Amino acid sequence: MPKYVSHQQVQNDLKAGKISCQELVEYYLSQIEATKELNAYVEIFAEEARQKAKALDQKLKEDPDSVGRLFGVVISIKDVLCYKGHKVTAASKILNGFESLFSATGIERLLREDVIIIGRVNCDEFAMGSTCENSVYGPTKNAADPSKVPGGSSGASAVAVQIDTCLVSLGTDTGGSVRQPAAFCGVIGFKPTYGRISRYGLLAYGSSFDQIGVLSNSVEDAALFLEIMAGSDEFDATVSTKPVPKYSESLTFDKKAKIAYFDTALNGEGIDEDIRKLSFGFIEDLKKEGHTVESVNFEYLDYIIPAYYVLTTAEASSNLSRYDGIRFGHRSSDAKNIDEVYKMSRTEGFGTEVKRRIMLGTFVLSAGYYDAYYSKAQKVRRLITDRTIEILGNYDFILMPTSPIPAWEIGKMIDDPVTMYLADIFTVQANMVGIPAISLPIGKHSNGMPVGIQLMANKFEEAKLLAFSNSIC
Amino acid sequence: MSIYDQYETVIGLEIHVQLATKSKAFCSDDTTFGASPNTHVSAISLGHPGTLPRLNKKQIEYAVKLGLALGSEISLKSYFDRKNYFYTDLPKGYQITQDRLPICIGGELEVRLKDGNKKIRIHHIHMEEDAGKSIHDQDPKNTLVDLNRAGVPLLEIVSEPDLRSAEEVDAFMTGMRQLVRYLEVSDGNMQEGSMRCDVNVSVRKKGDTTLGQRCEIKNLNSMRYARKAIEFETSRQIDLIESGGKVAQETLNFNPSTGKTAPIRDKENAHDYRYFPEPDLPPVIISKAFISELEKAQPPHPLALFNQFQKKYKLSEYDANLLTEEKLTALFFIDLAQHSKNYKAISNLIINKINPYLSESNTGLNDFPISKKHLSEFIQLIDENKVSNSMAYQRLFPEMLKNGEKAPLDLAEKLNLIQSSDSDFLEQIVDEVLAKNPDKVATYKKGKKGLIGFFMGEVMRASKGKADPKKTNGLLAKKLNV
Numbered sequence: 001m002p003k004y005v006s007h008q009q010v011q012n013d014l015k016a017g018k019i020s021c022q023e024l025v026e027y028y029l030s031q032i033e034a035t036k037e038l039n040a041y042v043e044i045f046a047e048e049a050r051q052k053a054k055a056l057d058q059k060l061k062e063d064p065d066s067v068g069r070l071f072g073v074v075i076s077i078k079d080v081l082c083y084k085g086h087k088v089t090a091a092s093k094i095l096n097g098f099e100s101l102f103s104a105t106g107i108e109r110l111l112r113e114d115v116i117i118i119g120r121v122n123c124d125e126f127a128m129g130s131t132c133e134n135s136v137y138g139p140t141k142n143a144a145d146p147s148k149v150p151g152g153s154s155g156a157s158a159v160a161v162q163i164d165t166c167l168v169s170l171g172t173d174t175g176g177s178v179r180q181p182a183a184f185c186g187v188i189g190f191k192p193t194y195g196r197i198s199r200y201g202l203l204a205y206g207s208s209f210d211q212i213g214v215l216s217n218s219v220e221d222a223a224l225f226l227e228i229m230a231g232s233d234e235f236d237a238t239v240s241t242k243p244v245p246k247y248s249e250s251l252t253f254d255k256k257a258k259i260a261y262f263d264t265a266l267n268g269e270g271i272d273e274d275i276r277k278l279s280f281g282f283i284e285d286l287k288k289e290g291h292t293v294e295s296v297n298f299e300y301l302d303y304i305i306p307a308y309y310v311l312t313t314a315e316a317s318s319n320l321s322r323y324d325g326i327r328f329g330h331r332s333s334d335a336k337n338i339d340e341v342y343k344m345s346r347t348e349g350f351g352t353e354v355k356r357r358i359m360l361g362t363f364v365l366s367a368g369y370y371d372a373y374y375s376k377a378q379k380v381r382r383l384i385t386d387r388t389i390e391i392l393g394n395y396d397f398i399l400m401p402t403s404p405i406p407a408w409e410i411g412k413m414i415d416d417p418v419t420m421y422l423a424d425i426f427t428v429q430a431n432m433v434g435i436p437a438i439s440l441p442i443g444k445h446s447n448g449m450p451v452g453i454q455l456m457a458n459k460f461e462e463a464k465l466l467a468f469s470n471s472i473c
Numbered sequence: 474m475s476i477y478d479q480y481e482t483v484i485g486l487e488i489h490v491q492l493a494t495k496s497k498a499f500c501s502d503d504t505t506f507g508a509s510p511n512t513h514v515s516a517i518s519l520g521h522p523g524t525l526p527r528l529n530k531k532q533i534e535y536a537v538k539l540g541l542a543l544g545s546e547i548s549l550k551s552y553f554d555r556k557n558y559f560y561t562d563l564p565k566g567y568q569i570t571q572d573r574l575p576i577c578i579g580g581e582l583e584v585r586l587k588d589g590n591k592k593i594r595i596h597h598i599h600m601e602e603d604a605g606k607s608i609h610d611q612d613p614k615n616t617l618v619d620l621n622r623a624g625v626p627l628l629e630i631v632s633e634p635d636l637r638s639a640e641e642v643d644a645f646m647t648g649m650r651q652l653v654r655y656l657e658v659s660d661g662n663m664q665e666g667s668m669r670c671d672v673n674v675s676v677r678k679k680g681d682t683t684l685g686q687r688c689e690i691k692n693l694n695s696m697r698y699a700r701k702a703i704e705f706e707t708s709r710q711i712d713l714i715e716s717g718g719k720v721a722q723e724t725l726n727f728n729p730s731t732g733k734t735a736p737i738r739d740k741e742n743a744h745d746y747r748y749f750p751e752p753d754l755p756p757v758i759i760s761k762a763f764i765s766e767l768e769k770a771q772p773p774h775p776l777a778l779f780n781q782f783q784k785k786y787k788l789s790e791y792d793a794n795l796l797t798e799e800k801l802t803a804l805f806f807i808d809l810a811q812h813s814k815n816y817k818a819i820s821n822l823i824i825n826k827i828n829p830y831l832s833e834s835n836t837g838l839n840d841f842p843i844s845k846k847h848l849s850e851f852i853q854l855i856d857e858n859k860v861s862n863s864m865a866y867q868r869l870f871p872e873m874l875k876n877g878e879k880a881p882l883d884l885a886e887k888l889n890l891i892q893s894s895d896s897d898f899l900e901q902i903v904d905e906v907l908a909k910n911p912d913k914v915a916t917y918k919k920g921k922k923g924l925i926g927f928f929m930g931e932v933m934r935a936s937k938g939k940a941d942p943k944k945t946n947g948l949l950a951k952k953l954n955v
Binding site for chain 1: 516519520521522523524525526527528555557559561564565566567616618745747748749752753754755
């Protein structure tokens with residue numbers, strides 16, 4: 001079985017009769033089996049995938065024109081996305097055994113195009129983390145070096161694509177959770193504009209930041225997935241009703257781009273030397289191709305992380321209140337009264353990082369601190385947004401390394417959350433502003449780990465971002 | 474002067490009105506009252522992971538309708554916020570409400586009191602969702618939770634502290650209930666919990682301009698309890714101050730069986746609700762066109778009708794009150810009044826005949842068996858003296874109830890109730906009666922004017938009740954006073 005990197009390749013071979021959906025699914029299942037020690041999958045929908053593959057092979061045979069646009073595309077989904085009749089647990093004990101009554105709007109739209117979902121993959125609990133270590137299912141390992149983390153929170157989605165267990169994996173991105181693991185694992189990670197894809201069926205972490213993202217081997221796949229999932233949805237009042245362009249049909253970029261980068265980011269302290277070199281090398285290549293790449297002053301870089309953690313934890317503290325042991329999920333068997341049901345169920349059900357963020361969020365919203373933290377952070381968000389949009393008024397893209405450092409050893413930062421939070425510095429900006437961003441692999445660190453570069457574009461300029469990415473990939 | 478008379482009570486209300494929308498505030502669940510527990514629920518109202526709220530346009534429409542009726546300023550842009558607290562009947566762990574900028578600001582409700590009307594100012598009206606119900610008394614060990622009500626849309630109407638007594642609170646609640654029913658935004662049913670109020674009570678020495686420390690009495694679901702709670706709380710606070718104590722700001726429950734208020738014991742008083750903007754809902758944007766459309770569609774308001782019924786139709790306060798209690802009745806009256814100027818007759822018909830029939834048969838005006846056309850014709854028969862008042866009510870009306878499809882004139886003819894106003898016919902009978910009783914005529918002429926009743930009776934008997942009393946009276950007077 002060749003390693004397919006795009007849906008066109010798969011569909012060409014399927015239609016030419018070189019392979020069948022059933023063979024493809026068997027191949028991916030064997031890949032999952034062979035890479036079990038990486039701990040990417042928390043549940044495999046083997047029989048279901050086989051059944052669906054069989055039905056699709058039949059459908060192709062009977063009427064080749066009747067198959068959907070994702071015919072033959074096998075995907076995995078992050079354990080924070082609802083899939084009707086399937087478990088969804090956010091890698092948390094608190095949702096132990098919980099089965100969703102409905103499918104996320106994005107998932108529903110993919111299913112209508114004949115996608116095959118092969119399994120549910122690991123992540124940081126409630127998407128909180130940068131390593132995929134904060135999981136009730138244990139850490140997922142990076143296939144490039146199993147002693148290293150795959151990044152997070154959609155770490156296992158990146159690994160699932162990295163090790164060829166599926167063509168595409170769906171992740172979610174609140175502060176870089178799709179792009180950073182993509183960079184750590186050497187795949188493409190794409191986060192659309194906030195509100196481009198419905199959040200209905202995405203287990204909320206930071207509601208005003210969350211967005212479904214795509215991890216893939218090709219820009220074409222990211223474009224097609226966005227095209228299918230995006231657009232208005234009666235179940236999400238915040239989703240954009242703007243018409244959805246045909247991203248997958250406009251992937252050529254024949255102009256010269258004007259790109260900004262922040263010198264304070266690329267030449268600042270805390271950035272890994274190899275990553276800095278690879279990034280500048282990439283900039284030189286772009287210039288050689290005739291694109292303009294210029295350094296731009298961005299004075300708010302140091303304020304992004306503090307403001308982000310105030311706002312997301314505030315929203316999270318409220319979003320996670322529904323996990324109370326009353327109607328579903330884990331309920332402490334020792335609880336004897338209502339207060340104990342809440343306290344003991346949540347104490348037992350949530351992991352350390354989630355508890356830390358709930359407490360932080362509760363604190364910043366509490367009487368007497370609201371103005372100093374929450375209100376202030378909202379003002380900072382506004383400043384960052386205005387300045388970023390201003391820059392994107394003059395430039396097509398903003399370029400930055402996806403992460404200032406390459407994937408680190410499992411366990412290394414587990415007791416140093418602040419250092420880990422700071423490693424999100426380059427990805428968080430896109431979520432603060434709500435703009436689309438993509439991480440593309442640009443080479444390897446001297447230690448052998450993949451390195452990614454990130455491009456951000458203005459709101460709803462996914463078509464331009466994807467076309468440019470496709471042209472330089 | 475009693476010590477209590479030296480004080481005045483200052484009261485502000487927070488009224489929760491359940492809106493009569495078909496579906497819940499943020500999802501499509503049914504809102505019908507009285508369904509089996511936990512049958513009107515869905516993934517969204519149960520707060521399942523991944524669910525999001527969506528706006529119910531009717532809720533916004535109803536809020537604007539009420540705001541317009543109260544003369545509030547309508548916010549063209551308002552926001553939803555989250556109020557965070559844990560309780561078993563609050564599935565999401567927060568209530569979606571409006572904290573920063575509510576949909577309606579200001580306004581007033583004019584209420585009728587014994588000694589004149591009073592305008593009670595409204596502070597604001599905001600939209601929110603109801604919680605479910607916790608039932609503590611049906612299982613010895615467990616609290617049962619019914620989430621049918623969770624997410625039902627509410628308006629919270631917050632008054633200024635303009636009320637001074639339980640009577641005023643009663644009048645205000647009655648007026649508000651009547652208004653929401655007129656607007657058809659709520660059924661205002663306190664028994665079913667469609668209307669509930671929290672009462673803020675403080676006392677101060679008469680003449681003082683600063684407010685005393687207030688206590689909030691929660692969840693009063695009947696006017697009787699509200700009255701009792703206010704009366705108890707007023708005395709409690711005055712006693713406390715008079716004995717040298719200070720009123721502490723606290724939240725109280727009213728216990729109907731003891732008639733007393735007591736502090737809510739749980740930690741609710743210490744709650745920090747951590748309000749913050751609801752990130753799942755965009756701001757509510759209302760266009761001026763939408764407002765003016767709703768303005769045009771405003772039904773007549775109860776107080777305006779009450780005044781109109783007294784002035785234009787010259788009805789008593791008592792009649793006007795009864796006729797305007799419900800919008801349907803008032804509009805029914807107005808319809809009938811277009812065909813007859815005998816307003817008192819219409820009023821009597823509705824109050825004495827139609828309303829009792831409706832309450833006995835437990836039906837509504839819409840199901841009333843006699844059409845407005847036939848009722849108008851009925852009034853006309855009386856107006857035109859074709860059927861006497863007493864015959865009309867005693868015999869014709871019951872027949873019409875049985876034969877709603879038949880015209881009143883036909884029924885009256887069939888029953889031989891048509892009274893003759895034919896002057897010749899009447900004159901003939903009057904002449905006959907007078908001729909038969911020459912001695913009585915003589916006595917009358919000597920000054921015993923009371924005998925007119927005797928002659929009337931005789932004419933009636935001779936005409937078998939069909940003589941028009943007015944005309945008979947006139948004729949008799951004419952002939953006897955020659």
